[in-house]
Structure formats: C-alpha cells, structure tokens
Amino acid sequence: xxxxxxxxxxxxxxxxxxxxxxxxxxxxxxxxxxxxxxxxxxxxxxxxxxxxxxxxxxxxxxxxxxxxxxxxxxxxxxxxxxxxxxxxxxxxxxxxxxxxxxxxxxxxxxxxxxxxxx
Numbered sequence: 672x673x674x675x676x677x678x679x680x681x682x683x684x685x686x687x688x689x690x691x692x693x694x695x696x697x698x699x700x701x702x703x704x705x706x707x708x709x710x711x712x713x714x715x716x717x718x719x720x721x722x723x724x725x726x727x728x729x730x731x732x733x734x735x736x737x738x739x740x741x742x743x744x745x746x747x748x749x750x751x752x753x754x755x756x757x758x759x760x761x762x763x764x765x766x767x768x769x770x771x772x773x774x775x776x777x778x779x780x781x782x783x784x785x786x787x788x789x
Contacts, residue, residue: 675702675776678769684788686769698722699772699784701730712738712787715745717752723783724756730781733759737768737786758783765789 676699679687685694688704698707700722709715717724723734734753736745742763753760763771765786772784 675699676704677776678772678786681765681769681786682789686786686788694788696788697784697786699782699786700726707785709787712743712745715749715787717748720749720753720785723758723785724752726783728757731758731783732781733761733783735768735772735775735782735784736760736762737765737784738762739765739787740789742767 676689679690681687685692686697687693688697688699693704693706696707696709698705705722707719709719720734723731738745745760745762750760761771762768766789768784768786772782775782
C-alpha cells in the first residue's frame with residue numbers, strides 16, 4: 672500500500688504536495704495528486720467530479736471539498752450528483768479542508784479531496 676501524499680502548504684495560488692509545488696486547484700484521488708480545473712467554487716461543475724464519480728465509493732468514503740478562502744455551499748447539481756453516486760460530501764474552506772485531509776489520512780481513511788487554490 673502506498674503512502675498518501677501530504678499537503679505540506681498552500682497559498683499563492685497552489686499547493687505543495689509531498690514536497691512538490693503544484694499551481695492551481697488540486698484533486699487528490701486514490702493517493703494521486705492531479706490538477707483540477709476550477710479556479711473558484713462558482714466555476715465548479717458536475718463534470719469536474721467525473722473522475723471521483725467514476726471511481727466511486729470503492730476508492731473514497733466521501734469527497735472533501737475545499738471551497739476557497741471561506742466555506743461556501745457547493746452548487747446543488749454537484750451535491751446531487753455525488754449523492755446519486757453514493758458519495759458523501761463535506762465542504763469547508765480550503766485551509767480547513769487541507770488540515771482535515773491530513774488528520775483523515777493519518778487515521779487511514781480513504782477520501783477524495785478537491786481543493787480550490789487560494
């Protein structure tokens with residue numbers, strides 16, 4: 672079993688993941704850091720979650736969404752699509768989501784993480 676990546680820091684429009692700077696928003700799925708399209712929560716669509724939905728609950732217990740500098744409600748279409756795919760959704764500010772991810776992976780939990788860059 673491979674080690675989940677760590678989110679070492681964030682800000683200035685990106686994330687340092689396991690020592691590697693990644694500009695822009697970030698998706699962590701099945702322990703793989705991937706670039707994520709939306710620059711702001713207002714730009715998030717169901718299609719942005721397609722890899723998570725395709726992977727389904729076998730890969731992740733739920734989706735942790737960092738909504739940017741403040742906690743905001745994700746679009747209803749996104750919430751409904753994830754629920755229909757059998758995935759829970761937790762959303763909070765990107766800062767809180769990055770911290771929560773660290774705690775969850777230290778507990779051995781399997782989560783998909785989508786973080787809007789701040």
